[in-house]
Amino acid sequence: MENQVSSFATGSQPASSLNSQPGRPTAWAWLLLPGSVFLVMLFVVPLAGLLLLSFGMPNWTLQNFLRVFESSTNIALMRNTLEISVSVTLLALIFGYPIAYALTTSGRMLRTFLLLAVVLPYFTSVLARTFAWILILGRNGVVNTILLDLGLVSQPVSLLYNRLGVIIGMTYIVIPMMILPMFTVMSRIDQRLPRAARANGASPLAAFLTIFLPLSLPGIIAGILLVFITCLGFYITPALMGGLSDVMITMEISSQVVDQLNWSYASALAMVLLITVLAVLWFGSRFFPIEQLLGFSDEKLGSRNGPRRQVGTKWLMRIGSAATAVDRWLPSMGGWGIPILACFLAVLLLLPVVIVAYLSFSASSYFVFPVPSYSLHNYEGYFSDPQWIRASFTSIRVGLMAAAVATVLGGMLAFGLSRGSIRGRGAMVALVLSPIIMPTVVVAVATYFLLVRFGLQGTEFGLALGHAVHAVPYVVVIVIANLRDLDPIYERAARSLGAGSLATFRTIVAPLVMPALIVASFFAFLASFDDVIYVLFLGIGKTVTLPMRMWEGIRQDINPTIAAVATLQMMFAGTVIVVGALLGRRKNT
Structure with missing residues (x-):
């Protein structure tokens, strides 16, 4: 399994x-x-x-594309799409890397739990996961109920129908797509290499920065590409959790098709989005053999991509020499710091699933947390x-x-x-x-x-x-x-x-x-x-x-x-x- x-996550083939x-x-x-x-x-x-x-076939014209780039509203939509996509991708990387690392280096029981926490949300309906966060972040949702009960706030905090809610919801949905490619690459790294570095006097952090992290870069880049491209085409979560200032280009395409029946203009918007995705893939190929993400072999690419990877990791080697001085202030790469952090993040991945299941047994005719009584109604x-x-x-x-x-x-x-x-x-x-x-x-x-x-x-x-x-x-x-x-x-x-x-x-x-x-x-x-x-x-x-x-x-x-x-x-x-x-x-x- x-x-x-x-x-599937990496698109790799035998x-x-x-x-x-x-x-x-x-x-x-x-x-x-x-x-x-x-x-x-x-x-x-x-x-x-x-x-x-x-292009307005059969009446060929560039008017649809000119309209896309002349409209200040469309420029704002593109800016929103890029800002949200970049933010979500960075957060997914920050939270996903510790889980992928722990998946690779932990024991069987912890690895099984972490894998379940990643895979179950990944194959759960995007709509169901988005709905879970609506219940959690809503005005009368789980978070606001807890904050009010603890006396930390005097009135509900606005966590939904804004940029914050969109970023939280999208990050939760795409983080498995970030973790799985990194885990695939990390699982192929020979664990004897970091151990050999430590046996020769390197600190855990120095061994990580100079050995493990450079070798995991292909998985990082593959995850970034997959997540960023997915975010560019996101529709469900921003449509349900965003506000009027968080409209993305996919939502405008839907509006043009469903509400205004303007198919030619919607097609132009769709082609702009498609060209953006292709441009991201091309740009990624400058630093990473994107062909491998699509199924090409390493041998076929060979030396053409070798120098790129060396240039991309040279700065990591320089940082590694100074890592010993700060190692004592960070969670030990070989101790319990990373597994504990990974477990905490895994619990957060499973929490929305658990909360929705918990609220589904409420006897109330509306959502309230905690549930007043249990029922199957x-x-x-x-x-x-x-x-x-x-x-x-x-x-x-x-x-x-x-x-x-x-x-x-x-x-x-x-x-x-x-x-x-x-x-x-x-x-x-x-x-x-x-x-x-x-x-x-x-x-x-x-x-x-x-x-x-x-x-x-x-x-x-x-x-x-x-x-x-x-x-x-x-x-x-x-x-x-x-x-x-x-x-x-x-x-x-x-x-x-x-x-x-x-x-x-x-x-x-x-x-x-x-x-x-x-x-x-x-x-x-x-x-x-x-x-x-x-x-x-x-x-x-x-x-x-x-x-x-x-x-x-x-x-x-x-x-x-x-x-x-x-x-x-x-x-x-x-x-x-x-x-x-x-x-x-x-x-x-």
Whole structure:
């Protein structure tokens, strides 16, 4: 399970699959065809169409782009987006690094707890996590209740619907995306190197700054890139927790599409956001082999990126020589300071989940902390409301369709990438992973225009196709991680006993890969089941899923029933994680 999550976070692929010499396509390579055609038709083509629409096709004009940059309001939106994204990225790095470090250097029990604290929020609905912080930071929320009871304030503090609330909520949501890439890189660092430095007289801090931190820089940069790009395309949290002065560019795109039906101008805004993301990726490639983040191998990049990393770490070596003087004032890198800090931060990651679950059992008809008494009436309200049930079944149907498409196509792509031999493998990996890197709002707007051509807008099948595009990368990475760990001796033994290729695949490979396919289908279903953005643009009010019903409820009237729904969603995510861990353990035994 750790390998699957870590691989997804960094976009890394098995070295054996990415380093093979390109040549004439093998039989396995043909499995890439269906998935690549699907992604081109439902991802690349819509983005190209969005670009054409932004130029006012068929009446070609630059007016939409001129309007974007001439408007002082749009300049303010871009400034807000950049300021919030930079602030959230820095906070995620500051709070995420100690957890990633402790995950790498701590014992099994602490590591398990920390990993649970990171993974559970990561695979919990963004909407549910945002809703948790609304309950915590609201005027009558948990924080203000505690402050008033302790007499620290005389009236509730404004923590919601402002910049502070947006930054807190977004930081909480993206911090797992910062931790997982760093943890992946740190786990590959040979722990004997810092110990050797300390054995030669270096202090714990000096050994950390001169050995461990430079070696962890690729994970830091990968995490920064992932988090910053994600923040640029954030929509749900700033829309629910921000004020009028905290509007981001994604919210303006939504307003132009949903409220004003100005598709050409919305397309221009979306292209500006997309170009910004691509510029960030290009800038990051100046300091870090961004191709590796998209799936290229270290060997392929080789010496081209070596000097950059040396230049980037030279200042750390200089600081390390002076670290001994301040080591006594900082938490020991080899003692209990960092594990204690990591545990505290992990508790904060789990706290919103726990609070929402706690409030879902309140007997009160409105949110109050602490709860006056316990009751199941919120859950009864959910199961007895036809609208909630109808929305739930809609989510299940869409999720099953999306998971089926993503699992079949993603599984074929995984086998093709892992065992096929083709030219342009890096470009193929980039295509596969791009849907989870590009801003979801941009992809959803682009997909809408394609679905309109076929009359699929507002339909469950059209929504499932959009969700499948976003879920395919999950399936590919999880299955490839399984194929990477697959011992080839079993297949060689079957062939030595006279089994053909098809029989070997049916009797050996398929049973061993099946647990990974099941886990991948669960996560594909979860990605669809928790989505709001695609429903907002592709559903156009006709398809109401469970998250969309929650979205409308939170924006209009926060009902305690939503806490029960959010708790059920989190329980489902937890079940998926447990099932994945059990299947992974079964595969390894």
